[in-house]
Amino acid sequence: MDLIKKLGKGVQIAEAERDRRRHEGFVADLFRGKASFSLLTPWHESSHEEQDKAERIAQEFKGLLRTCIDPEEVDRTDEVPGEALEQLCRFGFFGLKLPEEYGGLQLSQTSYVKVMSLVASWCGGTAASLSAANTIGVGGPIKHCGTLEQKQRYLPVVSRVPSGFAFTEKEAGSDPASMGMYALRVRSASGEVIGYRLNGEKLWTTNGPKDDRRFLSPLLCVIAKTVDKPEELSDESKKPVFSAFVVSTDAEGVRVVQRCQFEGLRGMYNGVTEFKDVYVSKSQLIGEQEGTGFRIALEALNTGRITVAGACLAIVKQCLLIDRWWGCARKQWGKKIGKHELIGSGMFASDLADAFAMEAMIKFASGRVDRDLDARLEAAVCKVFASERGWRVVDNTMQARGGRGYETARSLARRGDPPIPVERYHRSFRPNRIFEGSSEILSAGYVIREGVDEYKARGEVLFSRGNLGKKFIASLAFVADVARTFFPAFGGSQLRRAVHPSLRRHARFAERYSRKLARSIILNSARYQNRLVHKQLLFNRWFWIVAELFAMSAACAYASYLSASQRDDRFFSLADFYCREARIRVQNLFRAVARNNDAAERQVAESFLKGRYDSWLKEDIISIVDELGLKADY
Structure with missing residues (x-):
């Protein structure tokens, strides 16, 4: 707990509000040193x-x-x-x-x-x-x-009109500690809470402003700190009480400040909303219970992340269809560009394999939600994987299309070229790496934080003062954990049921390296102890090891399912190729866990942030930072 306090109020809030249910599922078991192929079979089918x-x-x-x-x-x-x-x-x-x-x-x-x-x-x-x-x-x-x-x-x-969501503020994004929006309790003469008055301003209200005067949505879900007096906002001794309210946009005091414009995703209604002494009754408090607002926001994002991943996959498939057409239609240096290794083999093959892995992961995660099974970690991994790998696919399509990729569809059409909107896809895909939890927060923050939670809970005894008896018992438990990682966690039967014989060597790799992951977490936890929480580059490597092992396993199981249920064997080669490439990446990630330049990177970052290179960076340019009078105090 002392360590959590050192990390700041925002981390304390996230820690207090997080869902503390034990994680279940394939990704959770990877952290425990198990590739649980029994969870991948039978493959979920909708009725x-x-x-x-x-x-x-x-x-x-x-x-x-x-x-x-x-x-x-x-x-x-x-x-x-x-x-x-x-x-x-x-x-x-x-x-x-x-x-x-x-x-x-x-x-x-x-x-x-x-x-x-x-x-x-x-x-x-x-x-x-x-x-x-x-x-x-x-x-x-x-x-x-x-x-x-x-x-x-x-x-x-x-169900018949759009509704919106208001959480983010100018000073409060992923870190909720700085949220300034408050709901002032209104009490009856007897002291009973009968309502609230909302005050504050929300940035990027989703489905909020339709323009600079009107709202798109008649109703918003608004998250605010619940207080008896505004002074409580600055009182650090007070535990913040986040609540969620249904607010009508035509209520007195609700006003559009500005509709925001963005690089891509045009037609998305999002903007700044002001709430000035807006009265809401207690019946508009969601669940009629204070203190659940932050948790409600987090829970709403879980399944939303799978949907973001699905949207990413849709654009990836569009780009791959464009790639196939353009790879065959465009000729350079005497042959179709798809036959040039850097394009066909270097871009198209890996992008196609990534798309298949994405679909397998998304379908598996969706199936768990449909069966009311825990899919919190799978949802987060799907979102990061699809948005990061998908961004590479979209960028590769622009590269393959060359100047035509950077040109707008309207401009292409005006001069008689097919109006392929790669430029629009490129602009609109980019925010997927930010929305509903940025890649950095979900990978090095959420997934790893949750994945190592069981080790952390037991390890806190070792790092605390006194109580030698408990420390001895905890030490034995960790020795047992390490010992278990040297032996397979499943029998051959579950592997045979889930994976076709041609792909089983990849499944065995996933099982073997899940045990190596567990050893790495245990040993590095012992090495860094309370400093571990600051090792975000290490966390990121662990995340991508988990993501690759999940993707490999899901791709193998999905290809096996398609062959068995639909007699479609096309995807064995895709799953095999994905796994071949993923094995190399996983091995390289483990090497980087052991040997890296993290300390040197930190030194360079510190020098950069302290302004050591400012004079060089400003040479021969007009600095926009200086033009706007922005100061960087480190």
Whole structure:
């Protein structure tokens, strides 16, 4: 606990509010030194009824998208057509996951990802608004945490209209300690809390401002600190109480400050919202319970991360189809560019294998959600993997297309070239590495923090003062943990059920290296002790080892499933190639755990941040930092 205090108030809040349930699932077991292939078989399949429903809704979406939404026009105007919004409301597409009894379509997570991927493949801005409404908007929090009365009151409404989410502030992003938005308790004469008055300003309100005067959404889910008086915000002795409220955007005191513009995802409605003495009744407190707001926000993000990964995969598939066409159509130096090794072998092959691994991971994670199984770690790994590897795929497509990739689709069309929107994909894909938990926070922060939690809990006894008896018992437990990592954790039967014989050597690699990962965590924890929490570069290497082992295992199991259930053997070669490449990356990551330049990197970073290189950096340029009068105090 002393260490947590040293890391600051924001870390203390995150630690206090985190979901403390023991992690279960394939990724969690990797941290324990097990590749649990029994979890990968039988591969999850939706019911025929669910598949038919998803396909019907997908067809309705295809018709709507093709007739009502021109993605190039949305990109140009930064507006989704009013007719399209009306149709989305009429079909109930803002309630894709809400129960049918409240007017929703009640899609499973697998079906929801399928439908949202379709939308993302056509128009990123529309997908962003739909995804937000269906996960972090009012519907999700009320569905999971609201009272029966709140469900009956709000869910029929938000299944037919977009709803928004307000969490981030100018000084409070991933670190909630600096949140300034507060909900002042309003009490009756007897002292009972009957309502709240909200005051503050929210940055990047999702599905908030439609323009600089009007809101898109009639309802917002707003996170605020609950206080008896504003002075409590600066009182560090007070534990912050975060609460979630349903707020009507036409309530007195709610005002659009500005709609924000972004590099990509045009048509996404997002901006700054002011709340000035806005009264909400106690019935608008989600769950009618204070102190659950931060947890509600975190829980809403879990399944949302799988959806982001699905949207990334949709664009990756678009880019690969462009690659295949362009690799065959374009000739340079006497042959098709796809036959040049740097393009075909160097880009297209690895990108195709990554896409297959992404799909396997996303389907596995979605299947766990559909069966009400823990998928918190799988969701986070999917999101980071798909956004990071997907970004490379999109960038490779731009590189392969050359100047035509950087040119807008409108410009290409004007001179008679096919209007392939690679430039738009490139702009709109980039925020996937930031939204719903940046890659850095999810990898070195969330996934590793949660993955090593069991080791941390037992290790705290060793690092505390006194109590030699408990320390001796903890030491024996760690020795036993290390000993177990030298022996396989599963029998041959579960491997035979999950993985085709042609891929089993890769599965055995995953099992063997999961044990090596557990040894690395235990030994480095003992080495660094309380300093471990600062070793983010080490954490990042561990994360990518976990991600690669998960991707390898999921790809092998998925290819085996497709062969057995659909007699489709095309994907054995893809899974095999992915695993061959992943094995090299995993081995290199372990080498970097043992031998690296982390200390030298830190020294260079310190010198840079202290301004040692400023004079050189400013040579022969006009410094925008100086032009704006910005000061860097380290």
